[in-house]
Amino acid sequence: MMRKGVQKIFSEVYETYELTNHVLTFGFDILWRRKAAREAARAGGYYWLDVCSGTGEMAQNLSRLSDGKVKIVSVDFCYPMLAKALEKKHIPNVNFTLAEASVLPFYDETIDLITISFATRNISTREEILRDHLEEFHRVLKPGGHFVNLETSQPPSKLIRKLFHLYIKMTVKPFGSLLSGYKPGYSYLAFTIPRFYTAEEFSSLLYRAGFTRVTYKYLLFGMSAIHKAVK
Numbered sequence: 001m002m003r004k005g006v007q008k009i010f011s012e013v014y015e016t017y018e019l020t021n022h023v024l025t026f027g028f029d030i031l032w033r034r035k036a037a038r039e040a041a042r043a044g045g046y047y048w049l050d051v052c053s054g055t056g057e058m059a060q061n062l063s064r065l066s067d068g069k070v071k072i073v074s075v076d077f078c079y080p081m082l083a084k085a086l087e088k089k090h091i092p093n094v095n096f097t098l099a100e101a102s103v104l105p106f107y108d109e110t111i112d113l114i115t116i117s118f119a120t121r122n123i124s125t126r127e128e129i130l131r132d133h134l135e136e137f138h139r140v141l142k143p144g145g146h147f148v149n150l151e152t153s154q155p156p157s158k159l160i161r162k163l164f165h166l167y168i169k170m171t172v173k174p175f176g177s178l179l180s181g182y183k184p185g186y187s188y189l190a191f192t193i194p195r196f197y198t199a200e201e202f203s204s205l206l207y208r209a210g211f212t213r214v215t216y217k218y219l220l221f222g223m224s225a226i227h228k229a230v231k
């Protein structure tokens with residue numbers, strides 16, 4: 001799907017986006033963001049960037065883990081999602097910025113930490129497009145800076161993978177549509193989950209985009225994964 005299509009989906013589902021995620025993952029998405037944020041915050045530094053920030057849940061976690069010296073910027077290309085984030089009064093030291101993730105409004109080598117949660121899949125499942133974005137993240141990171149990616153993955157057990165895909169097929173589209181007031185975007189979101197990379201494939205992609213020291217951890221039998229990489 002083209003960028004405009006993705007932008008349109010999130011402009012339509014922004015009101016119910018968080019609730020739908022929490023219901024469909026039984027709240028696991030909240031725990032996984034917290035875990036990814038804890039791992040990310042260990043990277044230290046002062047300039048943190050959350051890309052494809054949506055309604056700001058990851059930025060909120062980062063904010064809680066940061067001291068007063070850290071500056072956090074959250075970028076997304078969908079204004080209604082960012083506006084929803086701005087409604088949350090309790091996100092100190094975060095600046096929300098409207099930007100496309102492949103043309104980040106930062107000079108080279110200025111950021112200590114980049115996080116992204118549940119959005120890599122929405123950038124694109126096409127390798128060349130995804131690699132362009134990962135290269136852009138690499139460009140703005142300082143040497144030694146960290147990248148942390150939380151995304152759905154593919155469980156290594158064939159049986160669990162099949163059950164996971166079946167669960168996605170049976171729930172994301174029908175419940176996503178229902179909870180969002182019959183917005184069509186959830187067919188696309190459900191479509192991308194079984195087609196996204198395995199953790200190993202995504203690690204290779206990170207290496208190809210210039211990152212080093214790539215590691216990953218599975219969450220809930222590999223239904224999601226946290227990748228960490230260093231510039």
Ligand SMILES: C[S@@+](CC[C@H](N)C(=O)[O-])C[C@H]1O[C@@H](n2cnc3c(N)ncnc32)[C@H](O)[C@@H]1O
Pocket residue numbers: 003006007010033051052053054055056057058075076077078081099100101102116117118119122123
């Ligand atoms: C599934 S939401 C994830 C939001 C949030 N990170 C979270 O953890 O819930 C994906 C977000 O990525 C944004 N997005 C997708 N592609 C983008 C791009 N190329 N540039 C900027 N934002 C993008 C969408 O607007 C949407 O808000």
